[in-house]
Amino acid sequence: MKKIEVRELDLFYGEVQALKKINLDVEANSVLALIGPSGCGKSTFIRTLNRMNDLIEGVKINGTVLLDGQDIYKEVDVIELRKKVGMVFQKPNPFPMTVYDNVAYGPRIHGIKDKKKLNEIVEKSLKAAALWDEVKDRLHKSALSLSGGQQQRLCIARTLAVEPEVILMDEPTSALDPISTMKIEELIEELKKKYTIIIVTHNMQQAGRVSDYTAFFLNGELIESGPTDQVFYNPKDKRTEDYITGRFG
């Protein structure tokens, strides 16, 4: 089943075209890795899927992005969209509040006030993010006192708390050490049973390890996409092969 369908997507920052005619489908309950050199447009692309680019001035978008068949730029309210399409950022960005309040933030702004319900959501989300055992005794301590890896899993828990369907991850491990990275990768494996995941990564091995599908971007164009094994071991395009074998990038 197709969760997301992107058709002829163009994106401009003022005069500069950052994405050129992107066509890409994302299968439900799979992990799609976006790879490509810095500045190729993969982060820009991932941000079009939950309309985070709306916040940047001078951004113009043409083409369509369908989520479950609905055009997210025309038919879906941006608040509803972001509830369905969660995002984990490159740098862990917990709010300067307690661990509990971080996770409860999303449910609270969407109107859940019941204490018991919130407790349940917080526990469930932290467990799903494989963080519960490490923080259950300090739920009411500042989130900024956690380690970088814990903070990133907290951000994942915070995203899960609003029960999204799609999770976007923009280089979620680039600021973390190898052990924290491993934990996040295991988590992604676990999460794809329930969620559709799109992950931007600089790390070829990571893309190979965690993803079912891979899309290779270069200079704002989608060069090639397909099952990860195929893109890695049998690329159709010379540029994909050059990038994967480390000839540039």
Next chain:
Amino acid sequence: MTVDKKYESKRKAADVFGRVIVFISALLLIIITVSLFLFVTSKGLSTFIKDGISIKEFLFSTTWNPDREVPAVGSLQFIIGSILVSVFAIMISAPLGVSSAIFMVEIEKKLGQKILQPAIEIFVGIPSVVYGWVGLTVLVPFISKHFGGLGFSLLAGILVLAVMTLPTITSVSTDSIKSLPVEIREASYALGATRWQTIRHVVIPAAKPGILTAIILGLARAFGEALAVQMVIGNRPVIPKSFLEPMSTITSIITMDMGNTVMGSVWNDALWSLALLLLIISFTFIIIIRLVGRRGMYK
């Protein structure tokens, strides 16, 4: 590589010279601060030590007859006057200042950076006598005409101080809100929060230490302001019973009376005691600001 001996020794000399200059400046700064404090303290305490007036009378009596045979220097009305005028001024300027800071940083960035911020910086630089002069020619007659009384009043002082502290509060709040990482705003939006929810539940709580610092700085400015206040409050040494009555503050009584007194007289000593009181209050504000600042999560 050959080392130029002459150049080396010159470099070392410059290094020593620089260190000496910096050290002397730092030392001078400390000496000036300490001696100022000691001087005001010794002068201020002579009211109680030399003139034999009790601290209780000075702080809690309202009888101000410093020029009589048996001088009375009860200063409660000045203390209360200062508190009233500053606190009410901040109650007006703090909500306005914090709101405009939020407006400038979170809502209308372009307008904020191009027009409002420069305008506020100019406001900070306007000398207080100008504020007082405008207050005297515009505000005082306005109050007199529309609310009755002379116009010289607590209300006039509050309004002048509210305008004067507004830029301080706005600019310090603006800096603290601006310094928050953009990532926490993105995190909030990405969870489906609206702009207002993001401001209310993420930006304001995260900037709270900075905003509190701004408010205390504004309060300190209001407390220490002498000239502009003195020009509009009427300078009667009593506790005002309404917003429309004239009154005095610690600073205004010092500036009003200092020219009239003889060094060493009880009157003069009492003014020094008031100056000491002001000094202690501003130290307290500084300590509070330090404590609040330390609580901040983002530096």
